[in-house]
Amino acid sequence: MSKQLDVRPTAPAVNVLDIDELEVSFATDAGEVRAVRGVSLDVRAGEVVAIVGESGSGKTVTAKTILGLLPETATSSGAVVIKGQNVVSLSAARLRELRGRDVAMVFQEPSTALNPVFTVGWQIMEGIRAHRSRSGEGQGHRVSRKEARERAIEALRKVGIPDPEKRVDYYPHQFSGGQKQRVVIAAALALDPELIVADEPTTALDVTVQAEILELLRDLRDLYGTSIVLITHNMGVVADLADRVVVMYQGEVVEEAPVRKLFAEPREDYTRRLLAAVPHLGRDSASEGATERLHQDGEVLVRAEGLEIVYPGRLGSPAFRAVEGVSFTVSAGEVFGLVGESGSGKTTIGRTIAGLKRATGGSLKVLGHEMVGFRERSFRPLRKEIGFVFQDPAASFNPQLTVGECVAEPLVVHLSLQPAQLRRRVGELLESVQLPASYASRYPHELSGGQRQRASLARALALEPRLLVADEPTSALDVSVQAKVLELFREIQAELGFAALFISHDLAVVDQLSHWVGVLYKGRLVEQGISSRVMNDPQDAYTKRLIASLPVPDPVEQAERREAHRALLGG
């Protein structure tokens, strides 16, 4: 597996997939939208080709076309040739034959890709039995139930599910998220297709699980010679897995190059900007060179001691402890980064500080107010001192109100201003987050994701709060947009000097912004310290694993990190 990535064995020049001048357009209410415009690419045997691009670049549509999975509203032209057959013009019956046998798909969200009422074995066998046997004595006949089951077990073994003979009869909910994705991959592998299309196969997974799935995909290529079309927006994943990269932008191929070449010397301007926007762990740290905690002399705004947050269980089931025994402080002017994987309790802590969730034990003082057993009435006056930025900018605005009305909301609730004053203040606020004041009369859906998140920041800052809670504020955004929003956040924080609790699963982003970082794992704070130190020299075993699992957007560096990661897991 320590093969040189760039020097692939020169297989016979047969392409597994040829896409030629593919055009796809959708009929929408706003007229025809051309999602893919003249895309040509090819995939050779045993090669991983990554298609990268931001949302709306047409990468997913291209992937779906490969399997003929476009919705009815789509019209496509051009050629997608798999084994001499053009998928675009194939009949439904022939297409069904092709799917699974010659090309298979791995979806983004493993928990919705599996049917919860059937065992995983049944779901894998369904694919096997849908096709006629290709070889052996039963050629041309349907696969027997017994043989299909054996093949399903074999496929599960291939993807590293322990004890496959037993677990083939398990239901999807009995597997963890990463194992579910393994099962999905097993289903894709069951008929030994030469090509797998993986649409954001690791986006819904945690970093540590992502590393395992990437490892598995790499093994498929190296051991079985499966070709993979990898659709992703994560440049770290690309650097880790891909042999060749196709960059798409607005439905067109911008650049195509071997992975090392692309990262080392991107040819196109767009690619260069895209790569520059990707946050890179260890670069551009906010706590660069700090030897002791910054702002530690400031007034303590949030103090948690042995904080415990319990979700009451349903009848008969025990209560769930989301957070237990967590202690930390946030001082005035400090950016406290809270990192952790899904289910670690980071969002719960943020929501408790904002009074959206109740603390059940220990002590949590927010601006001097005890949050354990708090009453909304006594806490309400303090609310104007706390701003909150939500994860999804699309959902955090009332779709029926204009952006101006939304941003004015805190002012209306807490101050009594004249309409003219209000309008002026909203204009100022929007300009402070680099949006034109005229955007006040627009509706949220008329703004882009990044613009909405800026407006959200403007709303959170309207009353000049002393504390800002930002819950994954950039994880719904494209990288280039994320870079701009982070930059803005950094500037405004430096200018206004509010304290911030910055919650994110993305270590590189947290490192860019925060002075002090806390790492949560299963409701416990396993490590805290100066961000740059924690990132470079983690002490806790979990933090070590977390940081080692994060793929960095640089193929050369990532290859070294991978070795180190493997050593860490092995030892």
Next chain:
Amino acid sequence: MSTQTLPQLERREPLWTRLPVLSHVRNSVGLQRGMLVTGLVLTGIFLLMALLAPLVAPYGFSQISDAGGNFPTQDPPGSKHIWGTTVGGFDVFSRVVWGAQTAVLVIVVAVALSIFAGVALGLASGYFGGWLDRVLVVIADAVYAFPSLLVAIVMSIVISHGQSSLWGGILAAAISITVVFIPQYFRVVRAEAIRLKAEPFVESAKVLGASSWRIMARHIFRNATRSIPLIFTLNASEAILTLAGLGFLGFGIEPTSAAEWGFDLNKAISDVTAGIWWTGVFPGLAIVLTVLGLTLVGESMNDLADSRLRTRGRGRKQRATTAGASRNEAPAPAPYEAPAQHEAPAQHEGGQA
């Protein structure tokens, strides 16, 4: 088109194209548009008939004589009475036209009563939850458990004690329908309120310290009532059926107070065996066509509101070429945030992701 995003987003659509029904007509194609337009035409005729009843109907609804003496009874359709007359000597055509007016009044009163109570209770129940919610849901379920016509009969006896003036009859019918309909609005609005309660924009308002009253009125109400026009059309047709049912069973409005289709149908039963078809067919047709019209409007609005059920016009050639041309002119040095911009409208329409 929407790939060149910003200019298109800046343009506001004129107000009239954003009105509920008109925007639906504009967005529809093919069979869906045919259904919607048919429904609208039928409903339009029904409303016009109700509005212009005094002009359209040649005689009053309870008129049995004119200057030329008493009307003949059970007279077949002819030049003087184009749809004939009934056993009581009423002009069938006039009765049918006036009946539309009664139906509209009942719909308006019934829906007005139930919509306010249903929406208010639904909002409070969904947003606050707890014991209030449980009690209201149990009551709503209990009302559901009764056959609606039975409830309506009981209500009409309670309200009007069997006698019926025009407004007494209309109110009896309307209130009995109201009782049945409140749970429907209640449920829809409650479900929406529960969903919206967890939306980040409502939480964001909570974090700001907005009061519950303000959150309900400003954030939840305006988002929860989007499906109301739809239930309104469907309920309107049900209201007509209930009214006709009451009349048919003899709990309706006396012929001297107002014209009512169900009552006329009831009186036509004995005519059928005597081969007198006109007294039954015309009021019956009026009921069928009105209900059909309202249902078609409601169902097509339902389908059009759901982007998965909505059919769209396919690949219009000219548009495609203009898009190609504009692309060549502007070789896409688009603003850097551009990719996310077409994601916005696409999400909104639930189109391709």
